[in-house]
Amino acid sequence: MSTPIKRLEIIKNAIELEDDDIILSQLxxxxxxxxxxxxxAIVTALENQNYTAAMAAITAWLQSQRAMTQWRDPQVAASKLELRALEERLRDLIDRRNARVQQLDEFNDLYFSRLGPLMSQILQLRKTLAELNLRRQQAEARRREEDYRRCQQYMSQAVEVLATLTQRWRELPADSVQAADARKLLQQQSDLIANLLAEAQELERGLTREEEEEPARQARDEANEEYEKYREQHHDAEVRLRKGKALSEEDQNELKRLWRQASKLCHPDLVADDLKDEANTMMVQLNQAKQRGDVKAIRSLVARLQQGFEPIMASDRLNDLERIRKKMAQVREQIDTLVSELAELEKEESWLLVSTLNNMESYFTQQEKALREVRTALELQVNEAQLDSAA
Known part of the structure; x- marks a missing residue:
């Protein structure tokens, strides 16, 4: 019953304001x-744009409804009131979380803007160093493989020489001087083969198997991925900052304020179940408008929410005691989840930094100095790695 009453009150006000858009949205x-x-009959009059008749009929119908005395279960009334209090608590927590996230996003964008070029250079150097390390390891593996193959070749030749010497020794008289010399040569050749075999075994232990290259390859891939990811984040932050700079400070503040206001009105966690799809759609539109820096679009969304999307909370819609209690349990669970999320967020290093940072300029100056030192150290490592690979 309460929904048509509120709907007609909105339409009645819209007729008085001569606002066709609101009338059509409610019709x-x-x-x-x-x-x-x-x-x-009221619907028909409105569809025919017979606003005089519609106004009279709306006024009469509203008066007749207000004259009726409707009994309400006190438990339902009390539960609806408790549910509304829980919803308001949830709304406040969502707004608090959004405020924290918004503050972190703004800081991160500023961080990318101020330190992004330096960080990109550092990540590029790390990427280069990881690639050089992998190449060095692969070159070392190829060198060892070549040494091993040469050792095999020498040993094969030595074995052939040993076979020839053995054959000659067998053909000589056992007590001849030539036989004694041949035995010495055989011993020398056997020692050579033993040394070559030991060298081959040592080289085998040093051979790099493909799986042993995996850590270096993974480090190279991770460095590449980190660089590309950071470059994309840096680009997105620059785009957002450029859009922000296109707005006046007043418009920027209004955009933040309206976004938080609208997100409180249409957040899917706050609306009645039958309006969740519509709320999701509006939330997407809201976030897209925020990304574009479109103050006008957000202002329009807020107006739509205030005029045509209320009542949206479950406490405005539900009148069945069992469903109200079920919704209360659901909202309590959402509140507990949000409280935990906020507690975790406020323990994070990034939030502790943002919430306690007094001098932003001093912080970024110190960070720039530290990052330049890191860049210099990495440049030296890259130069050394390049010299090693050229040697």
Missing amino acids: ARLRSEAFDDELL
Whole structure:
């Protein structure tokens, strides 16, 4: 019953304001909510734009409804009031979280703007160093493989020489001087083969298997991925900052204020179940408008929410005690989740930094100095790695 009453009050005010858009937005919903002939007659008058007749019929119908005394279960009334209090608590927590996230986003964008070029250079150097390390390891593996193959070749040749010497020794008289010399040569050749075999075994232990290169390859891939990810984040931050600079300070502040106001009105966690899809759609539109820096679009969304999307909370819609209690349990669970999320967020290093930072300029100056030192150290490492690879 309360929904048509509120709907007609909105339409009545819209007629007085001569606002056709609001009338049309409410008319479709009123048509689906009309439960008696008087309401259907009002719908027909509005559709025919017979606003004089519609106004008179609306006034009469509202007066008749207000004259009726409707009994309400006190438990339902109390539960609805408790649910509304829980919803307001949830709304405040969502707003608090949004404020924290917004503050972190603004700081991160500023961080990318101030330190992004230095960080990009550092990540590029790390990427180069990881690639050089992988190449060095691969070159070392190829060198060892070549040494091993050469050792195999020498040993094969030595074995052939040993076979030839053995054959000659067998052909000589056992007590001849030549046989004694041949035995010495055989011993020398055997020692050579033993040394080559030991060298081959040592080289085998030093051979790099493909899986042993995996850490260096993974480090190279991670450095590449980190660089590309950071470059994309840096670009997005620059785009947002450019859009922000296109707005006046007054418009920037209004955009933040309106976004928080609208997100409180249409956040999917806050609306009645039958409005969640619509709330999700509006939330997407809201966030897109924020990304574009479109103050006008957000202002329009807020107006739509205030005029045509209320009542949106479950406490405005539900009148069944069991459903109200079920919704209360759901909202309490959402509140507990948000409280935990906020507690975790406020323990994070990034939030502790942002919330306690007094001198932003001094902080960024110190960070720039530290990052330049890191860049210099990495440049030296890259130069050394390049010299090693050229040697």
